[in-house]
Amino acid sequence: MDNTIDRxxxxxxxxxxxxxxxxxxxxxxxxxxxxxxxxxxxxxxRTRVISxxxxxxxxxxxxxxxxxxxxxxxxxxxxxELANREFEAxxxxxxxxxxxxxxxxxxxxxxxxxxxKAGESDxxxxxxxxxxxxxxxxxxxxxxxxxxxxxxxQPFGDExxxxxxxxxxxYFYLKHRDETRxxxxxxxxxxxxxxxxxxxxxxxxxxDHFLKAYLPIVQQRKNTVYGERERxxxxxxxxxxxxxxxxxxxxxLFGLQSGGRTESILMSMPPAAIWRYNWHPETGTPxxxxxxEYLKPQNWLxx
Amino acid sequence: MDNTIDRxxxxxxxxxxxxxxxxxxxxxxxxxxxxxxxxxxxxxxRTRVISxxxxxxxxxxxxxxxxxxxxxxxxxxxxxELANREFEAxxxxxxxxxxxxxxxxxxxxxxxxxxxKAGESDxxxxxxxxxxxxxxxxxxxxxxxxxxxxxxxQPFGDExxxxxxxxxxxYFYLKHRDETRxxxxxxxxxxxxxxxxxxxxxxxxxxDHFLKAYLPIVQQRKNTVYGERERxxxxxxxxxxxxxxxxxxxxxLFGLQSGGRTESILMSMPPAAIWRYNWHPETGTPxxxxxxEYLKPQNWLxx
Numbered sequence: 263m264d265n266t267i268d269r270x271x272x273x274x275x276x277x278x279x280x281x282x283x284x285x286x287x288x289x290x291x292x293x294x295x296x297x298x299x300x301x302x303x304x305x306x307x308r309t310r311v312i313s314x315x316x317x318x319x320x321x322x323x324x325x326x327x328x329x330x331x332x333x334x335x336x337x338x339x340x341x342x343e344l345a346n347r348e349f350e351a352x353x354x355x356x357x358x359x360x361x362x363x364x365x366x367x368x369x370x371x372x373x374x375x376x377x378x379k380a381g382e383s384d385x386x387x388x389x390x391x392x393x394x395x396x397x398x399x400x401x402x403x404x405x406x407x408x409x410x411x412x413x414x415x416q417p418f419g420d421e422x423x424x425x426x427x428x429x430x431x432x433y434f435y436l437k438h439r440d441e442t443r444x445x446x447x448x449x450x451x452x453x454x455x456x457x458x459x460x461x462x463x464x465x466x467x468x469x470d471h472f473l474k475a476y477l478p479i480v481q482q483r484k485n486t487v488y489g490e491r492e493r494x495x496x497x498x499x500x501x502x503x504x505x506x507x508x509x510x511x512x513x514x515l516f517g518l519q520s521g522g523r524t525e526s527i528l529m530s531m532p533p534a535a536i537w538r539y540n541w542h543p544e545t546g547t548p549x550x551x552x553x554x555e556y557l558k559p560q561n562w563l564x565x
Numbered sequence: 566m567d568n569t570i571d572r573x574x575x576x577x578x579x580x581x582x583x584x585x586x587x588x589x590x591x592x593x594x595x596x597x598x599x600x601x602x603x604x605x606x607x608x609x610x611r612t613r614v615i616s617x618x619x620x621x622x623x624x625x626x627x628x629x630x631x632x633x634x635x636x637x638x639x640x641x642x643x644x645x646e647l648a649n650r651e652f653e654a655x656x657x658x659x660x661x662x663x664x665x666x667x668x669x670x671x672x673x674x675x676x677x678x679x680x681x682k683a684g685e686s687d688x689x690x691x692x693x694x695x696x697x698x699x700x701x702x703x704x705x706x707x708x709x710x711x712x713x714x715x716x717x718x719q720p721f722g723d724e725x726x727x728x729x730x731x732x733x734x735x736y737f738y739l740k741h742r743d744e745t746r747x748x749x750x751x752x753x754x755x756x757x758x759x760x761x762x763x764x765x766x767x768x769x770x771x772x773d774h775f776l777k778a779y780l781p782i783v784q785q786r787k788n789t790v791y792g793e794r795e796r797x798x799x800x801x802x803x804x805x806x807x808x809x810x811x812x813x814x815x816x817x818l819f820g821l822q823s824g825g826r827t828e829s830i831l832m833s834m835p836p837a838a839i840w841r842y843n844w845h846p847e848t849g850t851p852x853x854x855x856x857x858e859y860l861k862p863q864n865w866l867x868x
Contacts, residue, residue: 297843311842322842438827501834508811509821518812524741525843531804533841537834539614539625540600 267350270374270462271327274354275308277372277469278325281356282310284473285323288480289315294323299523304329305350309526313533317365317484321358322529326522327351333377334519336512341452344385347377353390354469355513357530358476363496364486366396366403366444366479367503369530370472371513372465386458388465389451391426392472393434394479395444395503397496398548399556403479404445408562410475411448414467418460424565426450431559436506441557443506447475495549498541500532507531570653573677573765574630577657578611580675580772581628584659585613587776588626591783592618597626602826607632608653612829616836620668620787624661625832629825630654636680637822639815644755647688650680656693657772658816660833661779666799667789669699669706669747669782670806672833673775674816675768689761691768692754694729695775696737697782698747698806700799701851702859706782707748711865713778714751717770721763727868729753734862739809744860746809750778798852801844803835810834 282294292315300306307326312318329350338345353373360367372390394407408427415422430449435442448468453461507514507530517527543549585597595618603609610629615621632653641648656676663670675693697710711730718725733752738745751771756764810817810833820830846852 313842320840320842438821438830497837504807504838505811505831508808518741527741528808528840529842531840534800534837534839535807536837537623537831538836539616539623539832540828 266458267352267376270465271352273462273466273469274325274352274372274374278308278310278323278354281354281473282323284477285312285318285321285358288317288477288484292316292318297526299526301328301521301523303331303521307523307526309523309529311529315361317360317362317480319359319361320529320533321356322526323354323356324526324529325352325354326526328520328522330520334516336515336519337375344377347379347385349378350376351516355530359500359532360480360484362484362486363397363488363492364400364483366394366399367500367532368395368476369393370469370476372469373513374462374465385454387452387454388461389453390465390468391430391447391449392468392475393430393444393447393449394476395499396556397499397552398492399445399552400483403482404556405562406478407445407447407475410471412563412565413474414471415448415464417467418456418464422464423448423563428559434506436502436510438509439502439505441502441553442559443502445556445562446559494536497532497534497536498538499552500535501537503532504535569761570655570679573768574655576765576769576772577628577655577675577677581611581613581626581657584657584776585626587780588615588621588624588661591620591780591787595619595621600829602829604631604824604826606634606824610826610829612826612832614832618664620663620665620783622662622664623832623836624659625829626657626659627829627832628655628657629829631823631825633823637819639818639822640678647680650682650688652681653679654819658833662803662835663783663787665787665789666700666791666795667703667786669697669702670803670835671698671779672696673772673779675772676816677765677768689757690754691756691764693768693771694733694750694752695771695778696733696747696750696752697779698802699859700802700855701795702748702855703786706785707859708865709781710748710750710778713774715866715868716777717774718751718767720770721759721767725767726751731862737809739805739813741812742805742808744805744856745862746805748859748865749862797839800835800837800839801841802855803838804840806835807838 294310294312297309305328309324311322313320333344333349355371357369370392377385412423426448430446433449597613597615600612608631612627614625616623636652658674660672673695680688715726729751733749736752
């Protein structure tokens with residue numbers, strides 16, 4: 263698989279470059295800082311973080327390529343046949359927290375995993391996706407987001423978008439709140455049934471469509487005027503982002519359980535968040551619209 | 566066990582009253598609000614929350630008494646013999662987040678559980694403890710805290726304090742940070758080997774010593790002058806509180822997994838928290854002292 267691994271790795275590294283360059287293009291001054299790191303058990307990563315930007319309050323775009331002696335429980339809970347296998351994992355993962363409450367928080371991740379056992383064939387799979395977490399959503403933004411997700415999937419079959427859109431709604435779900443994390447997007451995992459080349463092409467398609475999906479929304483909304491009320495609600499909703507990432511997110515748990523680099527994993531945390539006891543939006547407010555129309559699965563494209 | 570349950574319940578309800586009254590005594594105006602709630606599967610609670618006080622920025626003192634058809638995984642992971650048992654659980658749990666960074670955040674909990682199965686004897690146990698999370702600690706406060714913990718344990722044997730102090734250090738530990746949550750205190754669980762009356766008496770002793778341990782620290786430090794630097798560090802460290810509660814805390818997971826009332830469980834979240842990539846205190850600062858001397862287990866009483 264060595265040539266394969268290099269091809270995937272080269273794609274991921276260039277995707278990280280492209281995304282960082284494009285996001286920096288929205289910033290007059292702030293730039294990503296880069297930390298290269300290594301991991302005792304094997305592998306390392308290239309973490310890039312931006313802080314205190316004019317558009318992005320905080321965010322990170324991480325590349326990592328790690329190996330380990332045993333897949334952690336978060337990866338084998340639903341696939342017990344993988345327990346006790348060595349693994350190699352590489353991926354790009356990003357979360358961006360904008361200042362402006364009219365610009366959604368965004369997450370994207372693509373990853374390639376190989377589980378190995380002496381005397382047996384390697385088991386490989388791809389996973390990833392992207393999902394949007396608006397505070398004050400615009401319907402046309404969310405439709406554009408899903409249309410771009412559809413475009414990423416379309417060459418791979420008509421059923422791909424609906425399947426991975428549904429999986430995204432189910433995965434980014436806060437059971438204890440009965441809310442989705444945001445307005446969804448795509449989520450896929452354990453993908454290998456199409457054979458390597460189509461699967462790799464699909465992962466690249468998802469990676470390549472991220473900027474097309476997100477940048478227009480940033481550009482359209484980054485100068486929207488907002489006040490204390492909108493900032494306060496953004497901080498409150500970011501508390502849900504924290505709850506999801508620490509209680510449910512498989513990638514976060516995989517990273518923390520596999521002895522990953524904590525500061526790189528937790529760059530997904532918002533720069534600031536608030537919690538308020540038993541708060542609910544008043545009926546008829548823009549905040550209530552988020553709950554009623556966006557934090558539950560919707561068929562955005564009518565397909 | 567009906568009379569027993571009433572006795573434990575009466576103690577817990579009066580402890581909740583005493584603690585709320587005493588904490589309100591530190592506040593010129595802010596008062597706890599009370600929410601009574603019921604749970605579909607059985608039982609309910611009395612949640613009391615205080616917000617925007619002069620001393621306490623946010624906090625809650627909860628009583629709950631719930632029953633369910635099956636103990637959740639967080640309760641049975643280490644005791645598989647309890648899986649598939651019905652349960653009854655009651656307890657008081659509190660977290661207070663003060664405004665002043667010189668006043669530590671505090672947590673206390675005492676609980677009584679009964680696991681039931683038709684045709685078999687009930688299995689009951691007590692658990693609980695209290696632990697202190699300072700931002701800018703004073704050594705004499707932490708020693709007073711531990712001396713009061715020792716006093717709570719002393720009547721039950723010389724080994725009780727060292728055993729439960731060590732368990733507290735081990736339990737309130739953020740593995741991914743290699744830090745304890747704070748300066749420790751007491752933690753106990755699965756306690757029934759002394760027989761019911763001594764165990765119940767010990768739980769009451771822990772409950773009765775909480776205010777003795779915490780109030781003098783609040784009174785001594787609540788008027789200490791602080792500025793932006795101290796507030797900022799407090800908000801940053803509160804991020805660790807969030808990480809512990811959502812990733813590790815058995816009580817939080819028990820509550821969320823057993824379909825508990827989310828707003829009552831997550832009243833333990835701080836009112837506000839911040840995250841900053843790869844931040845470390847500079848050597849020789851008061852912030853570095855917290856990490857070096859307090860966020861690792863110490864033998865505070867020299868015993």
